[in-house]
Amino acid sequence: MPELPEVETTLRGIAPHIQGKSVVSATVRQSKLRWPVPEDLNDILQQQNVLSCSRRAKYLIIRFQTGILLIHLGMSGSLRIYRNGHDSEAGKHDHIDLVFDDGTVMRYHDPRRFGAFLWYAGAAETHPLLAKLGPEPLSDDFHADYLAQAFQKRQSPVKSALMDNAVVVGVGNIYANESLFLAGIAPSRPAASLTRPEIELLTEAVRGVLQRAIEKGGSTLRDFVDSEGNSGYFQQEYRVYGRHNQPCLQCGHPIEKSIIGQRGTFYCPQCQH
Protein backbone atom coordinates (compact mmCIF):
# COMPACT_ATOMS: atom_id res chain seq x y z
CA MET A 1 0.00 0.00 0.00
CA PRO A 2 1.90 2.99 -1.25
CA GLU A 3 2.12 5.66 1.39
CA LEU A 4 3.95 8.92 0.88
CA PRO A 5 7.44 7.42 1.28
CA GLU A 6 6.71 4.86 -1.43
CA VAL A 7 5.35 7.54 -3.73
CA GLU A 8 8.44 9.65 -3.16
CA THR A 9 10.62 6.62 -3.80
CA THR A 10 8.67 5.93 -6.98
CA LEU A 11 9.23 9.50 -8.11
CA ARG A 12 12.97 9.21 -7.56
CA GLY A 13 12.95 5.83 -9.24
CA ILE A 14 11.24 6.88 -12.46
CA ALA A 15 12.35 10.48 -12.92
CA PRO A 16 15.92 9.85 -14.13
CA HIS A 17 14.63 7.34 -16.69
CA ILE A 18 11.98 9.49 -18.38
CA GLN A 19 13.18 13.04 -17.82
CA GLY A 20 13.49 14.92 -21.09
CA LYS A 21 12.45 11.95 -23.18
CA SER A 22 9.81 11.97 -25.87
CA VAL A 23 6.77 9.70 -25.87
CA VAL A 24 6.54 7.38 -28.84
CA SER A 25 3.32 5.69 -27.82
CA ALA A 26 0.93 5.18 -24.96
CA THR A 27 -0.96 1.91 -24.54
CA VAL A 28 -4.01 1.64 -22.32
CA ARG A 29 -5.07 -1.97 -21.71
CA GLN A 30 -7.45 -1.23 -18.88
CA SER A 31 -9.05 2.19 -18.61
CA LYS A 32 -11.26 1.46 -15.63
CA LEU A 33 -9.27 2.85 -12.75
CA ARG A 34 -10.68 5.13 -10.11
CA TRP A 35 -11.58 7.51 -12.91
CA PRO A 36 -11.50 6.51 -16.58
CA VAL A 37 -8.08 6.75 -18.17
CA PRO A 38 -8.36 9.04 -21.23
CA GLU A 39 -9.07 6.88 -24.27
CA ASP A 40 -7.01 9.20 -26.44
CA LEU A 41 -3.95 9.13 -24.21
CA ASN A 42 -1.81 8.03 -27.12
CA ASP A 43 -2.92 10.98 -29.27
CA ILE A 44 -2.35 13.38 -26.40
CA LEU A 45 1.12 12.23 -25.40
CA GLN A 46 2.69 11.25 -28.70
CA GLN A 47 5.74 13.38 -29.53
CA GLN A 48 5.55 15.23 -26.23
CA ASN A 49 8.57 15.57 -23.98
CA VAL A 50 8.70 14.98 -20.26
CA LEU A 51 9.57 18.41 -18.92
CA SER A 52 9.60 17.53 -15.24
CA CYS A 53 8.53 14.99 -12.65
CA SER A 54 7.29 15.97 -9.23
CA ARG A 55 5.01 14.99 -6.40
CA ARG A 56 2.19 16.67 -4.50
CA ALA A 57 0.69 14.66 -1.65
CA LYS A 58 0.52 11.12 -3.06
CA TYR A 59 0.02 12.35 -6.59
CA LEU A 60 2.83 12.07 -9.11
CA ILE A 61 2.92 14.89 -11.63
CA ILE A 62 4.58 14.39 -14.98
CA ARG A 63 4.66 17.63 -16.89
CA PHE A 64 4.57 17.85 -20.68
CA GLN A 65 4.34 20.80 -23.06
CA THR A 66 0.55 20.94 -23.17
CA GLY A 67 -0.38 19.68 -19.70
CA ILE A 68 0.30 17.18 -16.96
CA LEU A 69 -0.19 13.52 -16.23
CA LEU A 70 -1.58 13.09 -12.75
CA ILE A 71 -0.86 9.63 -11.39
CA HIS A 72 -2.05 8.18 -8.11
CA LEU A 73 -1.01 4.70 -7.02
CA GLY A 74 -4.08 4.11 -4.88
CA MET A 75 -3.81 0.98 -2.80
CA SER A 76 -1.84 -1.33 -5.00
CA GLY A 77 -0.44 0.72 -7.85
CA SER A 78 3.18 0.79 -8.93
CA LEU A 79 5.29 2.21 -11.71
CA ARG A 80 8.17 0.28 -13.23
CA ILE A 81 10.80 1.16 -15.73
CA TYR A 82 11.86 -1.33 -18.41
CA ARG A 83 14.81 -0.44 -20.55
CA ASN A 84 13.65 -2.53 -23.46
CA GLY A 85 9.91 -2.62 -23.79
CA HIS A 86 9.73 -5.66 -26.01
CA ASP A 87 11.58 -7.72 -23.40
CA SER A 88 8.76 -7.49 -20.97
CA GLU A 89 5.40 -8.98 -21.75
CA ALA A 90 2.51 -7.21 -20.08
CA GLY A 91 1.00 -9.08 -17.17
CA LYS A 92 -2.57 -9.27 -15.99
CA HIS A 93 -2.63 -5.97 -14.14
CA ASP A 94 -0.22 -3.99 -16.30
CA HIS A 95 -2.77 -1.41 -17.35
CA ILE A 96 -0.76 1.32 -19.03
CA ASP A 97 2.56 1.58 -20.89
CA LEU A 98 4.31 4.75 -21.92
CA VAL A 99 7.01 4.02 -24.49
CA PHE A 100 9.77 6.57 -24.98
CA ASP A 101 11.98 7.29 -27.95
CA ASP A 102 14.97 5.39 -26.57
CA GLY A 103 12.96 2.23 -25.90
CA THR A 104 12.37 2.93 -22.23
CA VAL A 105 8.97 1.82 -21.01
CA MET A 106 7.19 3.19 -17.97
CA ARG A 107 4.54 0.71 -16.93
CA TYR A 108 1.61 1.29 -14.58
CA HIS A 109 0.54 -1.80 -12.65
CA ASP A 110 -2.43 -1.84 -10.28
CA PRO A 111 -4.33 -5.01 -9.28
CA ARG A 112 -7.03 -3.27 -7.25
CA ARG A 113 -7.40 -0.33 -9.58
CA PHE A 114 -7.89 2.27 -6.88
CA GLY A 115 -5.31 4.41 -8.57
CA ALA A 116 -5.63 7.15 -11.15
CA PHE A 117 -3.95 8.05 -14.41
CA LEU A 118 -5.31 11.39 -15.58
CA TRP A 119 -4.49 13.99 -18.15
CA TYR A 120 -4.98 17.67 -17.36
CA ALA A 121 -4.38 20.38 -19.92
CA GLY A 122 -3.25 22.96 -17.43
CA ALA A 123 -0.92 23.65 -14.56
CA ALA A 124 -0.85 21.36 -11.54
CA GLU A 125 -1.68 24.14 -9.08
CA THR A 126 -5.09 24.67 -10.63
CA HIS A 127 -6.18 21.06 -10.73
CA PRO A 128 -9.26 20.49 -8.55
CA LEU A 129 -7.72 17.42 -6.91
CA LEU A 130 -4.66 19.39 -5.85
CA ALA A 131 -6.08 22.82 -5.20
CA LYS A 132 -7.29 22.40 -1.63
CA LEU A 133 -4.66 20.13 -0.17
CA GLY A 134 -2.94 20.93 3.11
CA PRO A 135 0.82 21.39 3.50
CA GLU A 136 3.41 18.75 2.74
CA PRO A 137 4.44 17.08 6.01
CA LEU A 138 8.13 17.44 5.22
CA SER A 139 7.92 21.10 4.27
CA ASP A 140 8.50 24.13 6.47
CA ASP A 141 4.79 24.90 6.25
CA PHE A 142 4.06 21.95 8.50
CA HIS A 143 4.88 23.04 12.01
CA ALA A 144 3.34 23.05 15.48
CA ASP A 145 1.74 26.48 15.12
CA TYR A 146 0.00 25.39 11.97
CA LEU A 147 -1.18 22.07 13.37
CA ALA A 148 -2.44 23.70 16.56
CA GLN A 149 -4.56 26.06 14.48
CA ALA A 150 -5.79 23.24 12.24
CA PHE A 151 -6.79 21.12 15.25
CA GLN A 152 -8.30 24.00 17.20
CA LYS A 153 -11.95 23.28 16.48
CA ARG A 154 -11.78 19.64 15.52
CA GLN A 155 -13.70 17.27 17.70
CA SER A 156 -13.00 14.25 15.51
CA PRO A 157 -10.39 11.72 16.62
CA VAL A 158 -6.89 13.05 16.19
CA LYS A 159 -6.10 10.10 13.96
CA SER A 160 -8.86 11.08 11.53
CA ALA A 161 -7.71 14.70 11.57
CA LEU A 162 -4.16 13.61 10.83
CA MET A 163 -5.35 11.60 7.84
CA ASP A 164 -7.43 14.48 6.48
CA ASN A 165 -5.68 15.80 3.39
CA ALA A 166 -6.96 19.29 4.09
CA VAL A 167 -4.97 19.28 7.34
CA VAL A 168 -1.77 17.68 6.11
CA VAL A 169 -1.21 15.48 3.08
CA GLY A 170 0.46 12.13 2.77
CA VAL A 171 -0.27 10.70 6.20
CA GLY A 172 -2.05 7.44 5.50
CA ASN A 173 -3.30 4.84 7.91
CA ILE A 174 0.05 3.22 8.61
CA TYR A 175 1.95 6.38 9.42
CA ALA A 176 -0.94 7.91 11.34
CA ASN A 177 -0.79 4.89 13.63
CA GLU A 178 2.97 5.02 13.87
CA SER A 179 3.16 8.78 14.48
CA LEU A 180 0.62 8.68 17.28
CA PHE A 181 2.50 5.87 18.95
CA LEU A 182 5.77 7.77 18.72
CA ALA A 183 4.09 10.85 20.16
CA GLY A 184 2.43 8.84 22.95
CA ILE A 185 -1.04 10.06 21.98
CA ALA A 186 -4.15 7.89 21.96
CA PRO A 187 -5.65 7.88 18.43
CA SER A 188 -9.22 8.39 19.68
CA ARG A 189 -8.49 11.67 21.43
CA PRO A 190 -10.40 14.62 19.97
CA ALA A 191 -7.89 16.62 17.93
CA ALA A 192 -8.82 19.79 19.79
CA SER A 193 -7.92 18.19 23.13
CA LEU A 194 -4.22 17.94 22.37
CA THR A 195 -1.96 20.14 24.46
CA ARG A 196 0.66 22.31 22.87
CA PRO A 197 3.51 19.97 23.90
CA GLU A 198 1.61 17.03 22.45
CA ILE A 199 1.13 18.84 19.16
CA GLU A 200 4.84 19.56 19.04
CA LEU A 201 5.64 15.90 19.69
CA LEU A 202 3.17 14.84 17.03
CA THR A 203 4.53 17.24 14.44
CA GLU A 204 8.01 15.88 14.94
CA ALA A 205 6.77 12.28 14.98
CA VAL A 206 5.01 12.67 11.63
CA ARG A 207 8.01 14.34 10.08
CA GLY A 208 10.46 11.85 11.51
CA VAL A 209 8.61 8.68 10.65
CA LEU A 210 8.09 9.77 7.04
CA GLN A 211 11.65 11.01 6.65
CA ARG A 212 13.12 7.76 7.93
CA ALA A 213 10.88 5.72 5.66
CA ILE A 214 11.97 7.74 2.64
CA GLU A 215 15.60 7.19 3.55
CA LYS A 216 14.99 3.45 3.72
CA GLY A 217 13.25 3.61 0.38
CA GLY A 218 16.36 5.01 -1.22
CA SER A 219 18.07 1.66 -0.96
CA THR A 220 15.37 -0.03 -3.03
CA LEU A 221 15.47 2.34 -5.98
CA ARG A 222 17.03 -0.22 -8.28
CA ASP A 223 13.91 -2.36 -7.84
CA PHE A 224 12.10 0.04 -10.10
CA VAL A 225 14.22 -0.82 -13.07
CA ASP A 226 14.20 -4.02 -15.06
CA SER A 227 12.92 -5.87 -12.06
CA GLU A 228 11.55 -9.34 -12.44
CA GLY A 229 10.29 -9.43 -8.88
CA ASN A 230 7.09 -7.80 -7.90
CA SER A 231 7.54 -6.79 -4.30
CA GLY A 232 8.77 -3.37 -5.30
CA TYR A 233 8.03 -1.63 -2.06
CA PHE A 234 10.28 -1.88 0.92
CA GLN A 235 8.95 -3.71 3.91
CA GLN A 236 9.13 -1.24 6.72
CA GLU A 237 9.12 -2.47 10.26
CA TYR A 238 6.23 -0.99 12.16
CA ARG A 239 5.90 -0.44 15.89
CA VAL A 240 2.15 -0.74 16.15
CA TYR A 241 0.62 -1.08 12.70
CA GLY A 242 -0.45 -4.68 12.10
CA ARG A 243 0.81 -5.77 15.50
CA HIS A 244 -2.55 -6.55 17.10
CA ASN A 245 -2.04 -8.61 20.30
CA GLN A 246 1.72 -8.54 19.95
CA PRO A 247 3.75 -7.01 22.78
CA CYS A 248 4.44 -3.28 22.69
CA LEU A 249 8.11 -2.75 21.86
CA GLN A 250 8.35 -0.19 24.63
CA CYS A 251 6.43 -1.72 27.53
CA GLY A 252 5.38 -5.21 26.51
CA HIS A 253 1.66 -4.59 26.87
CA PRO A 254 -0.32 -6.19 24.01
CA ILE A 255 -1.06 -3.81 21.14
CA GLU A 256 -4.77 -3.19 20.81
CA LYS A 257 -6.83 -2.75 17.71
CA SER A 258 -9.93 -0.68 17.20
CA ILE A 259 -11.71 0.94 14.28
CA ILE A 260 -11.59 4.69 13.79
CA GLY A 261 -13.07 6.22 10.68
CA GLN A 262 -13.54 2.75 9.17
CA ARG A 263 -9.81 2.12 9.44
CA GLY A 264 -7.83 -0.35 11.47
CA THR A 265 -6.26 1.49 14.37
CA PHE A 266 -3.40 0.06 16.38
CA TYR A 267 -2.09 1.47 19.63
CA CYS A 268 -0.56 0.66 22.98
CA PRO A 269 -3.04 1.52 25.74
CA GLN A 270 -0.20 1.83 28.19
CA CYS A 271 2.11 4.09 26.18
CA GLN A 272 -0.51 6.26 24.47
CA HIS A 273 -2.82 8.59 26.38
Add this chain to the structure above:
DNA sequence: CTGTTCTCCTGTGGGC
Protein backbone atom coordinates in the same frame (compact mmCIF):
# COMPACT_ATOMS: atom_id res chain seq x y z
C1' DC B 1 -18.37 23.93 7.99
C1' DT B 2 -17.77 19.36 10.32
C1' DG B 3 -18.23 14.62 10.71
C1' DT B 4 -19.65 10.10 8.96
C1' DT B 5 -20.63 6.59 5.56
C1' DC B 6 -20.23 4.72 1.05
C1' DT B 7 -17.69 3.28 -2.91
C1' DC B 8 -14.42 1.45 -6.16
C1' DC B 9 -11.41 -3.56 -6.64
C1' DT B 10 -8.92 -8.01 -6.06
C1' DG B 11 -5.38 -10.65 -3.41
C1' DT B 12 -4.75 -12.42 0.97
C1' DG B 13 -5.65 -14.72 5.18
C1' DG B 14 -8.46 -16.26 8.86
C1' DG B 15 -11.82 -19.47 10.08
C1' DC B 16 -13.88 -23.73 9.76
Add this chain to the structure above:
DNA sequence: TGCCCACAGGAGAACA
Protein backbone atom coordinates in the same frame (compact mmCIF):
# COMPACT_ATOMS: atom_id res chain seq x y z
C1' DT C 1 -5.66 -29.70 3.76
C1' DG C 2 -8.77 -27.09 1.12
C1' DC C 3 -12.25 -23.89 0.40
C1' DC C 4 -14.68 -19.62 0.86
C1' DC C 5 -15.82 -15.31 2.28
C1' DA C 6 -14.72 -11.22 4.88
C1' DC C 7 -11.46 -7.95 5.02
C1' DA C 8 -8.04 -4.43 3.81
C1' DG C 9 -7.39 0.29 2.32
C1' DG C 10 -6.83 6.03 -0.33
C1' DA C 11 -9.61 9.40 -0.61
C1' DG C 12 -13.22 11.59 -3.26
C1' DA C 13 -18.30 11.78 -3.27
C1' DA C 14 -22.45 11.99 -1.09
C1' DC C 15 -25.01 12.91 2.70
C1' DA C 16 -26.60 14.24 7.50
